[in-house]
Amino acid sequence: MDIQVRVWRQTDSADKGRMVTYDVKDISPDASFLEMLDVLNEKLILDGDDPVAFDHDCREGICGMCSMVIDGVAHGPERATTTCQLHMRHFADGDVIDVEPWRAAAFPVIKDLVVDRTAFDRIIQAGGYITAPTGAAPEAHSVPVPKKDADLAFEAATCIGCGACVAACPNGSAMLFTAAKVAHLGLVPQGQPERDTRVLDMLQAQDDAGFGGCTNAGECTTVCPKGIPLTLIGRLNADYRKALRNSNS
């Protein structure tokens, strides 16, 4: 199939950036979206042009590195699918496809489609952990965890930290990301001692990183490749209120 891609090109963080159109011909419908870009890049290199820089690594939908807004939708038109798992058969011959980077102040563009997501790491640093120094752990079976809690904790923990939620959010908010980690660690008994400080510190880090606030619009969960549920944001809010109360008493 033959398609056209309009790709965001930006040489570095100081450049203003622009959309540039490329024709890509003879693409197999079985190729993934990233493989289509590989083909484009091979051609660009041989033509003496600068290939399109984009983040990718595992190419099996789990590392969270790939990050493209395709036709206005983070990770493209297929639900619950990362860009690397999106295949060209979902497009039609002759389509014009717009490809842009995640756009958020907290995720500055490094080059073309590559953005800096270290703001997410800073949120985790602020409290997205359970303090358990190596060697100090009690026997694993000493604390049973109700299956229901364990399953919900797992569901929250499947977040791959790709940042699609931020890219899709009309407010550029990272609430779904933060909420997923707060829920995961708040649902297991080992996470209780730090539950209050965790939510307060992580939210502070999120606000300070320059993300917007949540308006419960729900676009994050729509594009989330792992389908992290919006209800977790309610959990975070409840935890936050409780933490505020406890910190004032």
Place this chain on the structure above:
Amino acid sequence: MGQGLHTVIAVAVDTKVPQAAVASKAALAPSRKRTSSVLLKIIMAVTGITLILFLYLHMIGNLKIFFGAEAFDHYAHWLRSVATPLLPRTWFLWIQRGGLTVAVIAHIASAAILARRARAARPVKYVHRPKVQGSYAARTMRWGGVIVLLFVIFHVLDLTTGTLNPVGDKQHPYANVVADFALDRWYVTLFYTLAIVAVGFHLRHGIFSAARTLGQQTARGERIARASALVLSLVLVAGYLAVPLAVMTGLVD
């Protein structure tokens, strides 16, 4: 790589270039700790719920118009004597007005801070605008809120102070209302309707959002919250639109 893959490069640079490509370092790491966005949302939720309660009480009062001029005017006068003799006359009304004003200001101030942050959080807009995936109501909270605010200002000048009312007789609110929605003042009715519909949309998302902000967190609860939001906003819109409709159709005159 595969033969026959001709990639022709048609350089068609878009003319529309967004302003700044990257946020400044300062925007990334503000030295001052920001007020929690969740705290601001809680303020919005609590003040919002307060205002909804008021809107419902106000609506019930409005509907007294269907019992005739005497009943309506009597109700309006009674409002000034609420809580007497514990409080002197009209004191309760002023306290309530003060409370509502504080709520409105807190609601708007929080919204303004959050709106400013949201704008700063995405300094470069998408060239291909994202499809609207959330509800229309969620997308129109801010502009809907502005419309409602403008209306409230007009409404106070119209039916509270009587400044903009053609009758403006504080002793006879029934007459004021009927005069307001007269056919030749169709623009008032239109503005009123627009504002009420805006309130409806605002609450359709606002009620759900408030519940979520205050900690609603189950899938079942979410269904209930969304359904309640729909029902409560529909009832409110119907209740408020009944009055001008009745005046225009001559049911009330």
Place this chain on the structure above:
Amino acid sequence: MTEFWNDGDPIADTAAPDGPIETRWERRKFSAKLVNPANRRKLTVIVVGTGLAGGSAAATLAEAGYHVKSYCYQDSPRRAHSIAAQGGINAAKNYRNDGDSVYRLFYDTVKGGDFRARESNVYRLASVSVNIIDQCVAQGVPFAREYGGLLDNRSFGGTQVSRTFYARGQTGQQLLLGAYQALERQIGLGNVEMNARHEMLELIIVEGKARGIVVRDMVTGEITTEMADAVVLASGGYGNVFFLSTNAKGCNVTASWRAHRKGALFANPCYTQIHPTCIPESGTHQSKLTLMSESLRNDGRVWVPKARGDKRAPGEIPEVDRDYYLERIYPAFGNLVPRDIASRAAKNVCDEGRGVGPGGLGVYLDFADAIGRLGQKAVEEKYGNLFEMYARITGENPYETPMRIYPAVHYTMGGLWVDYDLQSTIPGLFVVGEANFSDHGANRLGASALMQGLGDGYFVLPTTLGNYLAAGPFAAVPQDHEAVVEARTAVEDRINRFLEIDGDRTVDSFHRELGHIMWEYCGMERTEEGLTKAIGLIRSLKDEFWQRVKVPGTGEQLNQNLEKAGRVADFFELGELMCIDALHRRESCGGHFRAESQSEDGEALRHDDEFAYAAAWEYFGADRKPTLHKEQLEFEYVHPSTRSYK
């Protein structure tokens, strides 16, 4: 055969204590020198890689009080490829009361490794396995649980006990996030200096000790030299030498290979694990392969058409024209034969021209019987997510047409040679996780990679590294030290050379071609003739690479092709050594199958009398023969026997 290598002196692991195997680790821990807590702050450790091994090591060393500098090429330490491990992690907890024990896990691992692993290391791995589970649960890793709230276990990879802990199909992700969170906590506390999007390009050795690395900031292109008292490599495996593998696109051998070039011995490079149930290639655009859990073989039946070149759709091929070859050749184990056997059998039928799908490189994995027997709903419950993944990638519905599968490179058992302390032959250079060669012998059992990565990082390295560091802090090395300047200059020169060639072929086209050579001649079946040919092909391709490669852009920017060029250049040298190693090992063992060494009925034939050793190779220059050092393996506890699955 010494056309390709020289024989050197034997080597031995002198760090492991003698005596009863059960107490060796205890005794080693006791004999290890300790570092005064007050002195640890003055000691700096570099850790390259942030997967299970590197992430857990960096976090634990920082907790202990050392100053840690951590490096990864991804944009965040959370993205290391450990995250993609699906199946689970083994631990000898015996929660099922089914007769499991540390000794049995040790026994299974030595046997599963086809008697080419070091007993001391494997026993230690089995004994720390129980601590790993405790540690991960304490961190909040959401393992699968039963209704009573206790941890669930399953049987995995053909073992007879249920000792595998799992978190649905995402065990690697959950374990890595546990280590990542512990690491981020230490970063937040200022104990770890994290450098994401940084790539190690050279090792710095001063007075015989590993003292630092040369790194390139992948965003700005800046080259810096980073000094420390010890260097830990946790840089993963080298499966990407095959171009197509289940590894992440960025996985590479550069960190290990640079250390090898500076004197660290590289052991058993030819031991690669090829996983039988991967989604086949769909065309020339293919950039990587995706693994599907081998649990699929519990209910799926593997077959190909009996006739060569049968182009009918699978549904139109009647039973009588189908060959359920695993059931035919291995009636006792059928579709459940171990990974290496299933992979080779698939290759054989495809070589006969009976493969299916594009290019004839695939076999059917058919669930029609299972769906008929159990109903679609039951099959969906068991394998729903895998079927979904298959459908997403291929666009085919596996409930209606059989899946197509083909083997793919998955894991590399070989790596830098280390002693019991995980120290390489360069003092102060420690190697953990998949990057070392130590624990899996010639074949790794399912659910053991996660165990080894975390075992090394959380429990083994922090003790043994302390023993080394007790002699420190070592004298500070100035930036203008001869060795530092030399390493730095070498890196800069190499980058400039890539950029100056300005040829007419892309890096990827070379990598793809190298991969074809490796897969063809050093893949599932190896012969003396093929390997000799491959060495010649690789050498000439390497020469062509250095003349014709085109690397666009400059070194002072984000330049993904420059990164790739450096990695592929190292893969050429590694690929050659892999072929030499495979050539010298004239036996079949584990993942290494030499066609010349098979039984009458076509099964792998080991030669314990001649090859019961680890082959550790020494580098002498790109154009000079490597030298082979043998570490003889002693099997005091688990006596070598022949695997049979008929």
